[in-house]
Amino acid sequence: xxxxxxxxxxGFQLNRQGKIPFALGSEGHEAAQTGAATAxxxxxxxxxxxxxxxxxxxxxxxxxxxxxxSMFARAQDGSGGRxxxxxxxxxxxxxxxxxxxxxxxCTHAVGAAFAFVxxxxxxxxxxxxxxxxxxxxxxxxxxxxxxAVRKLPxxxxxxxxxxxxxxxxxAQMAIADVADKAPxxxxxxxxxxxxxxxxxxxxxxxxxxxxxCGGGPSIVEAKVYRFLSHSTDDDDRTYRSPQEVRxxxxxxxxxxxxxxxxxxxxxxxxxxxxxxxxxxxxxNEATDASESLPMPEAGELYGNVYEGAxxxxx
Amino acid sequence: MAVTxxxxxxxxxxxxxxxxxQALTNDPNTLILGEDVGxxxxxxxxxxxxxxxxxAARVIDTPLAEACIVGVAVGMAMEGLRPIAEIQFADFIxxxxxxxxxxxxxxxxxxxxxxxxxLVIRTPYGGGVRGALSHSxxxxxxxxxxxxxxxxxxxxxxxxxxxxxxAIEDPDPVLFLEHKKTYRSVKGEVPDGRYxxxxxxxxxxxxxxxxxxxxxxxxxxxxxxxxxxxxxxxxSAEVIDLRSIRPMDRTTILQSVRKTHKLLIIHEDHKFGGIxxxxxxxxxxxxxxxxxxxxxxxxxxxxxxxxYAQTLENAFMISTERMADAMREMVRF
Numbered sequence: 001x002x003x004x005x006x007x008x009x010x011g012f013q014l015n016r017q018g019k020i021p022f023a024l025g026s027e028g029h030e031a032a033q034t035g036a037a038t039a040x041x042x043x044x045x046x047x048x049x050x051x052x053x054x055x056x057x058x059x060x061x062x063x064x065x066x067x068x069x070s071m072f073a074r075a076q077d078g079s080g081g082r083x084x085x086x087x088x089x090x091x092x093x094x095x096x097x098x099x100x101x102x103x104x105x106c107t108h109a110v111g112a113a114f115a116f117v118x119x120x121x122x123x124x125x126x127x128x129x130x131x132x133x134x135x136x137x138x139x140x141x142x143x144x145x146x147x148a149v150r151k152l153p154x155x156x157x158x159x160x161x162x163x164x165x166x167x168x169x170x171a172q173m174a175i176a177d178v179a180d181k182a183p184x185x186x187x188x189x190x191x192x193x194x195x196x197x198x199x200x201x202x203x204x205x206x207x208x209x210x211x212x213c214g215g216g217p218s219i220v221e222a223k224v225y226r227f228l229s230h231s232t233d234d235d236d237r238t239y240r241s242p243q244e245v246r247x248x249x250x251x252x253x254x255x256x257x258x259x260x261x262x263x264x265x266x267x268x269x270x271x272x273x274x275x276x277x278x279x280x281x282x283x284n285e286a287t288d289a290s291e292s293l294p295m296p297e298a299g300e301l302y303g304n305v306y307e308g309a310x311x312x313x314x
Numbered sequence: 315m316a317v318t319x320x321x322x323x324x325x326x327x328x329x330x331x332x333x334x335x336q337a338l339t340n341d342p343n344t345l346i347l348g349e350d351v352g353x354x355x356x357x358x359x360x361x362x363x364x365x366x367x368x369x370a371a372r373v374i375d376t377p378l379a380e381a382c383i384v385g386v387a388v389g390m391a392m393e394g395l396r397p398i399a400e401i402q403f404a405d406f407i408x409x410x411x412x413x414x415x416x417x418x419x420x421x422x423x424x425x426x427x428x429x430x431x432x433l434v435i436r437t438p439y440g441g442g443v444r445g446a447l448s449h450s451x452x453x454x455x456x457x458x459x460x461x462x463x464x465x466x467x468x469x470x471x472x473x474x475x476x477x478x479x480x481a482i483e484d485p486d487p488v489l490f491l492e493h494k495k496t497y498r499s500v501k502g503e504v505p506d507g508r509y510x511x512x513x514x515x516x517x518x519x520x521x522x523x524x525x526x527x528x529x530x531x532x533x534x535x536x537x538x539x540x541x542x543x544x545x546x547x548x549x550s551a552e553v554i555d556l557r558s559i560r561p562m563d564r565t566t567i568l569q570s571v572r573k574t575h576k577l578l579i580i581h582e583d584h585k586f587g588g589i590x591x592x593x594x595x596x597x598x599x600x601x602x603x604x605x606x607x608x609x610x611x612x613x614x615x616x617x618x619x620x621x622y623a624q625t626l627e628n629a630f631m632i633s634t635e636r637m638a639d640a641m642r643e644m645v646r647f
Contacts, residue, residue, distance in 0.1 A: 079424055080427075082424060091425070091429055099424075104416060107388065108386075108389035110382075111395075112389045113389075115395050118390075139385060142379040142381055146377055304422050305423055306462070307422070
């Protein structure tokens with residue numbers, strides 16, 4: 001959670017410094033994503049995230065170096081510097097290539113879950129994440145419906161941060177909980193406090209375990225809040241009040257979970273400070289290392305269009 | 315291209331069926347998904363009996379949702395399976411446009427080769443079958459603009475087998491177009507064993523000296539009929555069947571134009587922005603001074619669709635007589 005926040009901050013800093021043209025933040029999603037990622041089994045499960053899933057990806061084994069290679073659009077980036085920041089791809093760990101197109105990845109996740117069943121592989125599940133806005137898309141519905149019909153091992157994780165860029169949830173749907181859509185598909189749905197990683201972990205663990213044992217798909221909705229603008233190109237003051245954001249900041253999940261750990265005696269102040277220092281150092285090192293890497297060669301524009309050498313139409 | 319000695323006469327439906335059957339028999343990673351492909355065996359009965367033979371995990375009746383059919387197939391392909399998706403009629407493909415153009419065609423590029431999308435999307439297209447507005451359309455021009463995608467549109471049984479096999483084995487997404495009117499009207503010899511026609515290779519179906527006719531789909535057959543008729547008048551027309559629209563075989567087209575010095579392009583899809591526009595532009599760029607006459611395109615009219623009424627359908631479709639007239643005029647130019 002600390003690393004996610006630090007990397008997020010660094011993205012916005014690099015943008016303000018003019019070093020990268022664009023950054024996307026996930027502040028407010030840390031607890032939900034950490035809780036969900038902790039319920040995944042590395043090396044077995046597949047993660048099909050959307051573009052605000054920095055913490056999910058980190059928690060699934062995606063390294064900070066990959067995050068900065070993406071931000072700086074370096075040759076080593078998973079897309080070879082082609083995609084926006086936060087659009088990772090890492091087949092080695094089972095992290096599907098992230099699409100910018102809202103909900104376009106949901107059917108891909110279903111296809112991957114189908115492949116598990118096709119091969120007779122039990123004990124594996126797919127986590128497909130979206131925001132709440134994506135659940136307005138027909139493709140989200142088509143994906144959930146197909147998964148439900150075939151009882152596929154997949155969990156649709158909905159990070160409800162209440163805004164799709166500027167459009168509030170009330171303009172997206174006539175219900176308070178996305179999870180209430182689940183009965184329409186004949187599958188379980190649960191809404192939980194996305195500011196508490198343990199609650200989210202428990203909900204995701206139950207849903208993923210059910211999927212891994214042949215119990216079919218679920219919808220898990222984590223109630224979060226997007227503290228930052230949609231991206232560095234957005235200004236949230238045009239559609240929501242700074243007071244609203246300040247009020248929600250009072251429940252910021254990162255310091256809240258720090259307090260939980262301190263009060264439970266799991267960590268003390270010195271250890272927490274040391275952890276924060278480690279995270280900052282790791283972030284600084286990863287930033288510098290990535291910045292020094294080369295950009296993709298211009299000729300790479302023509303690479304990986306098809307297998308083998310592409311003969312472009314002249 | 316490996317041609318085996320033994321052949322069987324088939325129509326185009328049988329050629330598709332035979333090729334799919336071979337693919338499912340030979341590669342346990344291949345599977346078919348689409349609307350009514352299982353219990354019904356596809357609306358043209360192409361996959362009849364497949365469900366019983368290969369099982370419900372490999373012959374999948376999907377919900378009625380085209381974006382889902384293609385999107386799920388993309389995910390299967392990214393995860394190592396070899397899906398053959400079917401869109402019941404090409405006219406129904408528009409909901410899947412996002413998945414084909416935005417996702418399948420960009421999977422390899424977007425992940426720098428980490429993920430690939432070996433996917434075939436088969437769909438019947440084309441008119442002349444009283445299919446009205448929504449069972450007659452040609453869709454190739456909407457998709458041939460898209461790098462990352464391959465498109466095949468063969469219309470002879472052997473070519474269907476060779477190209478569908480190539481498509482299924484191809485490591486990239488292929489849109490495979492089957493002209494409905496040729497399904498049962500066209501018959502031919504098909505090699506029994508493994509037979510592959512590489513994607514991106516046109517075929518000179520009739521050699522000639524005075525005019526090059528480039529076409530594909532149903533109209534190749536009509537163009538061949540017209541050329542045979544004109545031969546009796548002493549006119550020698552070469553007929554090229556594109557077979558693949560992307561990659562496009564510029565070499566065969568240019569070789570022919572350099573020989574005959576005249577080019578007529580015939581297709582059922584609309585003229586504006588159609589396949590013929592790209593061929594004409596390419597020939598103008600590469601071989602303008604080889605031409606002894608202006609390039610001519612005989613294509614679908616600039617209207618939204620063909621009508622259900624026979625008169626309206628006829629007015630949309632190009633008759634063999636019109637093709638012969640155009641060929642005659644060009645030779646006489």
